[in-house]
Amino acid sequence: MKNSESVENEGLLVRRIKNGTVIDHISPGEALNVVKILGITGTTQEALSIATNVPSRNMGKKDIVKLNNRELSKEEVNRIALISPKATINIIRNFKVFEKKGVETPTLIEGVVRCPNPGCISNTHEPIRSRFSVKGNGLHCIYCDWVITGDLPSHII
Amino acid sequence: MRHIISIGDFDREWIDSLLDHADRIDGKQYDSHTLEGKILAVLFFEPSTRTRLSFESAIARLGGTSLTVGSVEACSIAKGETLADTIRVVSGYADAIVIRHPKEGAARLAAEFSTVPVINAGDGAGQHPSQTLLDLYTIRQSMPIDGIDIALIGDLRYGRTAHSLASALSLYNARLHTLCPKGLELPETLSSRLAEQGMEIIGHEDIADVIPAVDVLYVTRVQRERFPDSASYFNVASSYRITPELLADAKKHLIVLHPLPRVDEIDPRVDEMPHAKYFEQSRNGVPVRMAMLMQVMQ
Numbered sequence: 001m002k003n004s005e006s007v008e009n010e011g012l013l014v015r016r017i018k019n020g021t022v023i024d025h026i027s028p029g030e031a032l033n034v035v036k037i038l039g040i041t042g043t044t045q046e047a048l049s050i051a052t053n054v055p056s057r058n059m060g061k062k063d064i065v066k067l068n069n070r071e072l073s074k075e076e077v078n079r080i081a082l083i084s085p086k087a088t089i090n091i092i093r094n095f096k097v098f099e100k101k102g103v104e105t106p107t108l109i110e111g112v113v114r115c116p117n118p119g120c121i122s123n124t125h126e127p128i129r130s131r132f133s134v135k136g137n138g139l140h141c142i143y144c145d146w147v148i149t150g151d152l153p154s155h156i157i
Numbered sequence: 158m159r160h161i162i163s164i165g166d167f168d169r170e171w172i173d174s175l176l177d178h179a180d181r182i183d184g185k186q187y188d189s190h191t192l193e194g195k196i197l198a199v200l201f202f203e204p205s206t207r208t209r210l211s212f213e214s215a216i217a218r219l220g221g222t223s224l225t226v227g228s229v230e231a232c233s234i235a236k237g238e239t240l241a242d243t244i245r246v247v248s249g250y251a252d253a254i255v256i257r258h259p260k261e262g263a264a265r266l267a268a269e270f271s272t273v274p275v276i277n278a279g280d281g282a283g284q285h286p287s288q289t290l291l292d293l294y295t296i297r298q299s300m301p302i303d304g305i306d307i308a309l310i311g312d313l314r315y316g317r318t319a320h321s322l323a324s325a326l327s328l329y330n331a332r333l334h335t336l337c338p339k340g341l342e343l344p345e346t347l348s349s350r351l352a353e354q355g356m357e358i359i360g361h362e363d364i365a366d367v368i369p370a371v372d373v374l375y376v377t378r379v380q381r382e383r384f385p386d387s388a389s390y391f392n393v394a395s396s397y398r399i400t401p402e403l404l405a406d407a408k409k410h411l412i413v414l415h416p417l418p419r420v421d422e423i424d425p426r427v428d429e430m431p432h433a434k435y436f437e438q439s440r441n442g443v444p445v446r447m448a449m450l451m452q453v454m455q
Contacts, residue, residue: 119281121262126239128266137349143262144283145163147346 020046021072022090023065023080028053030084031063033153037079037112038072046070059086078106082134082152108133113148113155120144130157159453160268160275163284164321169328176294178448179441187447193220195454198251200226200243201278202258207417208278208287211442212255215450218443224251244270253454256280274453282315288416289321291445295438296373299412302326308334308367310397311377311422314341318416319377323347327354334371336361338379338393364397369406374399374432376415376422391421400424404432414438 026034031050040048047068056062063084071091080087081103091099111129115122122130122143132139138149148155164172181187197216201209213223224247240263247254248271256267257278264277264284279285296302307326309319313335323333323343333356335343342348348358361367368374376399384390398421399413415423415435427433 117261119259119261121240121258121260121266121280124260126266127241128269137353141262143265144281145165145261145346147350 015049016095017047017049017066017068017092018095020066020068020070020092022092023067023072023087024062024090025056025059025084025086025088026063026065026080027084027086028059028061028063031065033083033156034063034065034080034087036153036156037083038076039112040067075106077101078104079109079112081105082109082139106134108142109139112157113139113152114157115141115144115146116148116155117141117144117146120146158274160264160271160277161286161449161453162264162268162275162277164286164289164325165284172290172293172325172328175290175448175452176297176445178451179290179294179444182444182447183441187219187451189218190220191451192216192454195219195221195253196251197221197223197450197454198225198247198254199223200247200254200256200258202256202263203279205257205278207439207442208257211439212276212278212287212446212450214443215446219447219450221252221450221454240266241270244275245272248272253450276449276453279317282317283320285317285321287442287446287449288318289325290449291438291441292318292322292375292414292416293325294441294445295414295434296412298437298441299434300372300410302329302331304330304332305373306332306334306371307373307375308336308361308371309343309375309377310336310364310367310399312341312379313337313343313377315380316377319343319375320347322375323351323356327351327356331356333358334361334367335359336364336367336397338397341379364399364403365406368403368411369408372408372411374407374411374413376413376419378415378418378420378422394421398422398424399427401426401430404430407432 023034031052049066051064053061054064077089087103089101090097110131113130113132115130120141120143122128131142138147140147199212216223244267253274254271255276255278256264258280261281261283263280264275268275277284277286313319379394381390411432412434413432417439
């Protein structure tokens, strides 16, 4: 929390949260995509704070996302690695950092990204979720082997 | 339970062992009661002659029987049933399922919902592993597969037989020569994966340059519907047509393969030349598919 705290102490942006998750050190400009990949939409009932292009000693600039009253699961945390592999996760309980962790690139993601191949069975009304294995050169569709190599956010469901 | 969905799921040892088995079957070294009492469901949601008949022939020669649906119009898919539900139901009626479907990944989905082994007999522009195995088997009858120069000619973008074969040949250090109409090149994801696996891919523009350089010509059909009008189709199709005159420059041991049906790609006069192996290739579908059925159903 030090970096984000220091940013706040300089009079910036968002208040501390009592309970929830702070996603810090997000690559600048990617905060909205992080929110998107977590499946958080405008209908959320909880307070959500987003700060972009915040000055950072280590990164120059960074984004921060604070989610009130929601602790991210390991699977959710690791999804963030696809967009911002250097992000750090702080689980907050009663204003204190209860747990701090980095993100790990997952080996498989389910129901997060839509296959761009219009001929893929995962784009039909079959009772399946999209599934991609994460490899060095991109995301590989388990069904049709299509590879997503760039612009991941535009494929998020 | 073993499924056969994509040739990429298997290593060279598995492929070689299956081809050896097919070879023994071809030499009549098999028990015709091996799959007696077993039932194969043949679910084809796209037209097929060779693949479907050779699977039915394969199960019959091993003493089993097959169940088929007449056409897509006559089955429950036409009523809006999902493929997942169809597979759940059919896997209760049979000991294995062979499926052809227009959507890529359909066989992978079928394997997830099936309680019996699934064999992919072609899924959209995706994979066609049984065709690849019989293609390799046919090449092996004429020459060792290792290190061959092979030309893929025709529709390399949508031609699933070309995709499957190219993937398998990367296990055999083959060098790939490609010749195709503009816009019908190998998909970028496939060609970059093959290159990563160390396969050399050489693009050509003139068929006369390709023929003297290769050991195998693998010709595929260019579908008329890929072109805006008949004139441009005929223009392209005629530029790739294999003729006895072109084959005059070929290596003596060159073989010509085609997954069939052919339309205009190979001059019928080539049929009588020793290079022509496409009808043997088609016949090889039976022993290779017998070996596949024994692999998953025994």
